[in-house]
Ligand SMILES: Nc1ncnc2c1ncn2[C@@H]1O[C@H](COP(=O)(O)OP(=O)(O)OP(=O)(O)O)[C@@H](O)[C@H]1O
């Protein structure tokens with residue numbers, strides 16, 4: 524190792540996407556190793572709109588491991604952070620930064636401490652999978668810093684120890700988390716089914732119904748479900764294995780009808796399993812149910828699915844439209860039903876890829892007021908103003924990347940402290 528007196532700081536910054544499951548993970552067979560009771564499949568969301576940025580740094584001047592999340596220092600003492608740090612450290616190899624004259628050997632990593640700063644560009648712990656993007660980014664960035672020469676699947680198995688769904692954020696496009704058979708979990712990892720270019724007509728609209736922290740975390744919720752729900756056992760043994768095969772086929776063949784049917788049914792079964800839990804868990808609310816009803820009626824009237832819906836452990840709807848044209852229609856219908864409060868501004872009500880608004884013919888708040896009533900609505904005089912906090916328009920996106928632009932680093936390159 525270079526002389527301690529030199530007090531050098533070495534750092535890596537990475538950006539990692541979040542993901543939304545279209546065949547859900549719900550239930551663990553091993554709580555500590557985070558091993559699931561079934562396979563799951565997700566779509567990675569474009570990091571341009573939803574992502575985590577994490578800077579990790581190492582220096583002989585650091586006297587302990589420290590982390591800042593969204594600007595506030597948090598404790599790293601939790602078992603999940605400790606597992607990720609331990610697993611990556613054990614795979615660290617020699618690092619030689621010629622430019623800075625820094626040499627770190629495999630052995631040095633055991634003694635060196637790290638500083639970590641992370642920022643989610645979307646609400647944390649609100650059912651938008653911040654833990655997925657967060658742990659994937661942490662593991663990916665640490666692996667780069669420590670020169671752990673593992674492939675993305677092996678890194679996914681480490682990210683899994685932080686949060687199950689995080690393992691799927693190590694890849695872009697369409698991703699499967701294979702539950703695996705090994706007791707130690709070595710084969711419980713993510714694989715890419717197809718990259719983000721494979722099915723790039725898809726447009727994703729997220730209706731953020733509530734960005735408040737939820738009442739029952741996924742971890743607690745699924746623990747209660749495993750302990751009390753018989754329906755979960757049926758789901759994991761009989762239903763999901765067949766659905767996974769069908770979903771893989773649907774993705775491979777760009778078969779939107781099957782994709783939508785499977786995604787919607789699986790989301791509904793996941794929420795049914797939550798209701799079958801004792802005490803029952805309610806993640807969706809009236810707004811979520813209104814959105815389901817709108818999409819179901821539209822899909823039925825069109826004769827073939829136009830939009831798929833899926834809901835994680837919260838009331839927010841993730842809507843996947845078959846193409847841009849359908850997405851523009853979807854945005855019109857949603858804005859009619861859930862217009863913003865009168866003091867809102869359009870720019871902060873529709874986030875992400877705002878070009879969809881143009882396709883939908885909406886360029887102002889006044890344009891929202893004069894949208895035509897969707898035929899799926901029984902009573903067009905009833906608009907649910909303010910029930911959706913905001914919308915995010917996005918698409919399937921790429922996997923983790925290393926950022927080289929220093930202006931995006933979250934830690935000061937000289938001190939290793941938050942900027
Ligand atoms: N950028 C990050 N880096 C590391 N850990 C993070 C990051 N963001 C979130 N986390 C961890 O994830 C926790 C939130 O996870 P939780 O499962 O409650 O919510 P969520 O992931 O936003 O929602 P859901 O998983 O239901 O979609 C945080 O308390 C923190 O421990």
Ligand SMILES: C[C@@](O)(CCOP(=O)(O)OP(=O)(O)O)CC(=O)O
Nearest residue numbers: 544547548686687688741742835836
């Ligand atoms: C409903 C889900 O989003 C559940 C995600 O659960 P987490 O991955 O957040 O749970 P832990 O493994 O306990 O951290 C479905 C999914 O993403 O597959």
